Amino acid sequence: MSTGIPKYDPMLDRDPEQLGALAISHNALIACPECDLLQRYRAIPIAGVARCPRCDFILYREIPNSIDHALAFALAGLVLFVVGCAFPLLGLRFGSNLVEATLLTGIGELWSQGLAGVSALVLLTCIVAPVTHVGLMLYVCVPLKFGRRPWRVDLALRSLKSLQPWSMIEVFMLGVLVSMVKLAKMATILPGLGLWAFAGAIIAVVAAMAVLDLRTVWNKLALCR
């Protein structure tokens, strides 16, 4: 469902008295992040989407119980992710040899082969960024659920937003599937417990990101002490 937003008229909002003050905020105004068109916030129906009338960017959504659902998905995602990291992802049987590997085995192997940069990048995108990202979601949502403002929530939410593109567990999963096909020709591949946990973690983390609306979080925070 798409709802148009009334066009902003700067003449309605011109207040010369405020011009000298430092960064006076306007919570009822929205500037489209992609085309800068100014618009007024308007309530939209539940499960509705407000798009920029000029460039079609999704400005905000009205997600029912956004914080509760994000909290549940993030918690499930974190537990499944820890299981996924701790148990073998895949096993390889070649004759009488059996090799099992976790994600950390791969990162360590890249490091020992002299590709420190690649190793660090995989560590960042598959472990550090996803764990921190989900951890920050919990850090913000748990106190918010009880009407409290988490310590340094400004920093937490800024980090949450900048980490999001670097969390690539779903891309990693595609990589695992491709390598399974590649190796299936030469050996027997045994999916491990870690693989199933990872698959679940991806669904939970993607769902948590989809239901968490940062505008709702900021608005709720404004009501907390």
Added chain:
Amino acid sequence: MMGHPGTALDAALVACGACELVSRAPLGYSDHRLACSRCGAPLHARKRDSVTRTWALVIAAIVFYFPANLLPITRIETLGSVEEDTILSGVIYFIQNGDWPVALVIFVASIFVPLLKLSILIALLISVQRKSGWWRKERTVLYRVTEKIGRWSMVDVFVVTVLVALVDLGALANVDAGPAAAYFSAVVVLTMFAAASFDSRLIWDCYADGERNR
């Protein structure tokens, strides 16, 4: 920099890049030393030096794109024989084995997406520098796509990670990562930074006389 009537820039307002709160910039505001009152992020009406930074990152990515595709990405040792694979020879291997869906995934993620991303960014940069008024909405959508698809290029790096971890059977079979893995990672990271440093609002900033906001 002139904003079109109806933009935040035109109304002397600045939207925070991190939390999207709209603030009124004080008189004499010079795009420096102004922080968002809600989240503390530095406020800038437009991303700083967007065009220059994006060009620099795009050019760096193009430079790394060549060794990433020409050098081997994996080195497979099986019973004494050594086989080196580049990204393209890996795709050809899958086609020859009849695994064309996998060949397509690798081709799209590793060869097509980085090239598409770099071409779109170059086209956007040139159009912004020429203050083009054509296809504004479509160019904004192109930018949005570029920002979203870049991460999927990492697939090949993750395939190499799994292969080196799993195929470690001593003299029987062993896989080592090649130098292209490092160059290819650099291409992905540089294009991700390039997409993030481009400011799509620049597409909407120049308006010819008489052109009205729809």
